[in-house]
Amino acid sequence: MLNIALPKGRLGEKVYEMFEASGYECPSLREPGRKLIFENPEKSVRYFWVKPSDITKYVERGAADIGVAGKDIILEYAPDIYEMLDLGVGKCRMAVAAPKEFFDDGEKTLRVATKFPRIAADYYESRGREIDIIKLNGSIEIAPILGLSDVIVDIVETGTTLKENDLEVREDILPISARLIANKASFNFKADEIRRLTERMRERIK
Numbered sequence: 001m002l003n004i005a006l007p008k009g010r011l012g013e014k015v016y017e018m019f020e021a022s023g024y025e026c027p028s029l030r031e032p033g034r035k036l037i038f039e040n041p042e043k044s045v046r047y048f049w050v051k052p053s054d055i056t057k058y059v060e061r062g063a064a065d066i067g068v069a070g071k072d073i074i075l076e077y078a079p080d081i082y083e084m085l086d087l088g089v090g091k092c093r094m095a096v097a098a099p100k101e102f103f104d105d106g107e108k109t110l111r112v113a114t115k116f117p118r119i120a121a122d123y124y125e126s127r128g129r130e131i132d133i134i135k136l137n138g139s140i141e142i143a144p145i146l147g148l149s150d151v152i153v154d155i156v157e158t159g160t161t162l163k164e165n166d167l168e169v170r171e172d173i174l175p176i177s178a179r180l181i182a183n184k185a186s187f188n189f190k191a192d193e194i195r196r197l198t199e200r201m202r203e204r205i206k
Ligand code: PRP
Pocket: 137, 138, 139, 140, 141, 154, 155, 156, 157, 158, 159, 160, 161, 162
């Protein structure tokens, strides 16, 4: 049995379709309801819906053999896992954004609000810029508007959230997409199953 952690939400549904098309379907998963765990013994798969930012914890500790996580989550938590495949979905970018009127004269410590303190710290360290990180859990865009921070480091997909809050991208940090990840021990003792699944998924990538 392969235990697969899927990120709850739109991306997870898209990714599940890739598993389904690769021959790892689990019909009960499509039934409406609030259940979180689904099994198809015929295909030897068990899926569970997990909060996207928790996926790497399930995979790193072996509660899931494989899972799907954004590159942002992988870089932020630096889990001890194998990154198997770029699935080519969930594409967005990590960027620095600021209110249009903000000008960084480089003299004061830059106040950065973000859900991704490690990514932000690494980025500014590589540029030799001193920063003060304000770790938030969501609605990052309001931080500079209310004067809590100077800039934000956040995910930009369509750019709508920034636009509607009068913010603009100042610097691109890195491109993001969803990755297939595997637990290291599972990769050894379920080697054939995981390799087969990875190859079938690779064929689904557009
Ligand atoms: C993410 C991100 C931005 C938004 C970007 O937030 O933090 O707020 O999506 O998307 P856009 O460029 O298409 O507007 P999410 O939806 O994950 O919510 P959160 O802020 O509560 O984490």
